[in-house]
Amino acid sequence: MSTDFGRSLRTLRERAVGPTKSITTYGPEAYADVEPVLEAFDVEVTHEFLPISQSDSYLTVRAGDRFLGSVSTAALGELREPAIGEPWDHETRTSAYRELVSLLAGTSFTMDDKRQLVASTREIEDRAWRTGSGTLYAAFQSLSAFRAQVPVYDQLAQKGALRTVVFGAPDWEPPTMDDVTIRRDERGDITDFWVVAFDGGGDSDQQCALIAEEAEQGEYTGVLTYDESVVVDLTGHLSRLLEDGGLSGH
């Protein structure tokens, strides 16, 4: 894909990537279950032995000399199989995986597991849900890929003044939902990308986005960001794409 829109998204993705972060895992042994999850991210991982049980294991995330946070790896099973519940579900909101994704904002990832991508997306959707206003943009490549998300987005749309825009190649006809605008991507502007962006609803602290591209079949390269300028530019692009006559309305 070499559309202008694709180039813009790649530029934004590159802008969103920050310095490499490092992760230290603590526990009886390097936990095989978490390795595939951490390997998806461009991070340096080291292990420190501690004489504690596997279920008490934890990890810390650092950017240079700045401590960012820690995550219980008691939920490592969950990291391997990320919870993909609804974004307002409390357990999902506090899940170790979501915390990890949040701590690894600005870190490039390559995911070949769509479940992990969906779970990562929940961080964005949850912020939109909690804020309850503004616009949430979601592009899941094709509308058929959006099919499984319909109940989630139907609920999101019913939250306060939150407006939702969904882009996708027209290979499926979604039901009509209040406050959800479906934009059929007839031109293929965004079919290689998995993008979810929330404009913050007027609160810049809530702005966030995930930009991923299916660079190879089934393999997504992307980044999650809270960078205000990146999110503003991205939601600007998406807003223009929405208005663009090249995409036909539903």
Place this chain on the structure above:
Amino acid sequence: MREWSTEERSALFSALSHRRRRIVCYHLRETGSADLPSLVDTVTGWLTVGPGPDESVDTDAVRIDLHHVHLPKLDESGLVDYDYDERVATWNAVPAFAGDVLTVALDADTSSSPLDVQQVLAVTGRGDTTGTSNHQPRTGTSADPDSTSDVGNESGGQPGDENVN
């Protein structure tokens, strides 16, 4: 290994009466030595999401706390050498009874049960000064309950104090 005096044992109990200092010890006992940032990460992570009750802590506060209070205190006790300028801590060879106390404390810190003073007394031979260590750390039966308060005062480690920051 030389014998430790009652005063030294008392200092050791006092050093181990604080959860953050014990976590530092568990870490250093495994790694041999560590710099301050890595100890801060270990302790902050443990307190926030690791074994035992979770605390909300600020990493800067933990660093200041370790550097100015806890590591000097561990240095004083003889368990650890802390190079204050280089900010590097090194685990010292410690008497067997200190290792046993640490093991019992670790059991308590990694379970939901509070630190069991009876067990600590059992492994330390109730603070006797002969320097011989009791190698039956988990029986918990040889301690005289009447002596709890004595050693408890000496150690500064009453069960109720054990998670005080």
